[in-house]
Amino acid sequence: xxxxxxxxxxxxxxxxFAIDKKKEYIPxxxxxLIVGIGLSFIPFYHDVVLTEKMILHWFLPxxxxxxxxxxxxxxxxxxxxxxxxxxxxxMLFVAFLFAGLIYFTLGSALSLSFLAALVIAAIxxxxxxxxxxxxxxxxxxxxx
Numbered sequence: 115x116x117x118x119x120x121x122x123x124x125x126x127x128x129x130x131f132a133i134d135k136k137k138e139y140i141p142x143x144x145x146x147l148i149v150g151i152g153l154s155f156i157p158f159y160h161d162v163v164l165t166e167k168m169i170l171h172w173f174l175p176x177x178x179x180x181x182x183x184x185x186x187x188x189x190x191x192x193x194x195x196x197x198x199x200x201x202x203x204x205m206l207f208v209a210f211l212f213a214g215l216i217y218f219t220l221g222s223a224l225s226l227s228f229l230a231a232l233v234i235a236a237i238x239x240x241x242x243x244x245x246x247x248x249x250x251x252x253x254x255x256x257x258x
Contacts, residue, residue, distance in 0.1 A: 115161070115162050115163070119158070119159060119162055122158075126149060126153075127146065130145055130146055130149060133145075205239060205240065208239050209232065209235045209236050209239045210232070210235070212235035212238065212239055213228065213231045213232040213234070213235035213236075214228075214231075215235075216231040216234055216235055217231035
């Protein structure tokens with residue numbers, strides 16, 4: 115990927131983000147995805163390769179930082195016990211529950227051990243934090 119492609123990506127992303135600052139009419143991530151798919155058909159962008167390092171080192175930290183930066187510190191302090199409980203005990207409970215469901219429904223058909231079902235459940239159980247933040251922002255109800 116050359117400098118012109120990087121600059122054009124930044125410019126396109128900024129323009130799309132600036133179209134609707136309040137994010138009320140256009141879901142920006144969906145629009146960016148559609149524009150990205152459209153750009154893949156333009157010959158100028160054919161040699162662009164999206165690697166795992168780019169996603170894990172560039173895009174994901176930026177998305178998580180914005181979500182964490184916008185979250186009020188007083189709310190974090192207020193709901194800290196719930197966050198810790200749900201992120202540890204809650205995730206373990208759901209992982210074991212999901213592993214049991216996988217083991218009892220698919221275990222005999224696929225000859226899965228409970229440990230293999232637990233590994234599959236541990237992979238599938240964690241939620242996407244960026245999606246959760248966007249869903250919570252769209253709710254009209256204030257957290258208790």
